[in-house]
Amino acid sequence: MLLGIVVKAYSSYYYVQTGGKVTACSLRGRFKKERFSLLVGDEVAYSAAGPDKGVIEEIMPRRSLLRRPMVANVDQVVLTFAAVNPDIGTALVDRFLVLAEWSGLEAVLCVNKTDIADTSALAPLAELYRAVGYPVFMVSAKTGSGMEELRGRLYDRITVFAGPSGAGKSSLLNALQPGLSLVTGEVSRKIGRGKHTTRFAELLPLAGGGFVVDTPGFSLTEFATIGEPELPYYFPDIAAAAAGCKFSTCLHVKEPQCAVKQAVTEGRIARSRYDSYLEVLEEIRAAKKGF
Ligand SMILES: Nc1nc2c(ncn2[C@@H]2O[C@H](COP(=O)(O)OP(=O)(O)O)[C@@H](O)[C@H]2O)c(=O)[nH]1
Ligand SMILES: [Mg+2]
Ligand SMILES: [Zn+2]
Structure with a gap:
């Protein structure tokens, strides 16, 4: 028997990669009966x-499950934003971070298009998220700047690329792995709007080991399924300060003796992070x- 990773599912076949080789596999009958x-x-x-x-x-048993897109064993998500066009902003970054934390994924930030941006103006934003604990990569798919550092982070893991449309996710993947030929720009957006976009992703192999998944992005309308009491845990900076609140049920809004609000006042938690939380x-x- 051989061990491999399912990289693609298509019309009752599963494409399983072992080393550099892909084998078209069918599923043993008993699995079909179990509707696995x-x-x-x-x-497998x-x-x-x-x-x-x-x-x-x-x-084999699953380590993790990402629901949209449906991918098993994802290790991390690279949240990709454009420095400009569309401009990065803390509100949007924080929303994607909440979704990543909620999905149980390690998250890293990637700021693309630094070739057409004033990088010194971006430094405070990078500093803010590094202080919260997220690795931040400043890159340009166009010039290749910062790409080696990003590549180092992808080695031997399954990484999902997510973020707003137009940030340059597909361009970055094309630059990371020549030969992928992912569609970029306006054309990809037109295809993306069609009704046949698949919910099922494909694992794209990196030559050095590891896989990446290109996504059109998480849906940002999924907050409804997050419970209020768990929300603070998806903001690591807020969760860390919350231990000092008088009430263990504190949601850090109007409660008295709230250590989170105190930390915001004293500048230990960024105002923008707290605003996003609220x-x-x-x-x-x-x-x-x-509803
Ligand atoms: N100047 C510049 N443009 C970029 C860069 N990366 C992507 N783009 C452009 O941004 C647009 C959107 O890129 P795309 O990869 O389709 O974004 P996606 O929707 O996130 O997959 C395209 O027109 C790309 O040519 C970059 O590093 N610098
Ligand atoms: Mg794309
Ligand atoms: Zn509080």
Whole structure:
């Protein structure tokens, strides 16, 4: 039996990669009866069934599950923003970070298009997120600047690229791995709006080891399913300060003796982070009333 990773699922075949080789595998009948949904990213054992063909005999336990897109065993997400066009802003960054934390993914920030931006003006933003604990990469898909550092972060892991449309996710992946030929720019947006966009992603192999997944982005309307009490935990800076609040149920809004508000006043938590927290909390509350 051979071990491999499912890199693509297409019309009842699972494409399993072992080393540099991809084998088209079918699923052993008993899995179909169990209605087991095998996903891209799953590790499997398979037996050979002819040249370039195989049968999946065993499915290994999953380390993680990302629901949109459906990918198993994702290790981290690279949240990609453009320095300009569309301009990066803390409100949007914080929303993507909440979704990453909520999905249980390690998150890193990547600021692209630094070739057409004033990088010194971006330094405070990078500093802010590094202080919260997120690695920040300043890159340009166009000039290749900063790409080696980013590449180092992708080695031997499954990484999902997410972020707003137009940030340059597909361009970055094309620059990281020549030969991928992902569609970029206006054309990709037109395709993306079509109704046949797949919910199922494909793992794209990196030559040095590891896989990347290009996504059109998380849906930003999913806050409704986050509970109010858990929200502070998705802001690591807020969660760290919350230990000092008088009430263990403190949501850091109007409660007395709130260590979070104190930390904002004293500048230990960035005002923009706290504002983002209040905004998302408000949306969670509004969504609850609405439905
Ligand atoms: N100047 C500049 N433009 C870029 C860079 N990366 C991507 N772009 C442009 O930004 C647009 C959107 O890129 P795309 O990769 O499709 O973004 P995606 O929607 O995040 O996948 C395209 O017109 C790219 O040519 C970069 O590093 N510098
Ligand atoms: Mg794209
Ligand atoms: Zn508090």
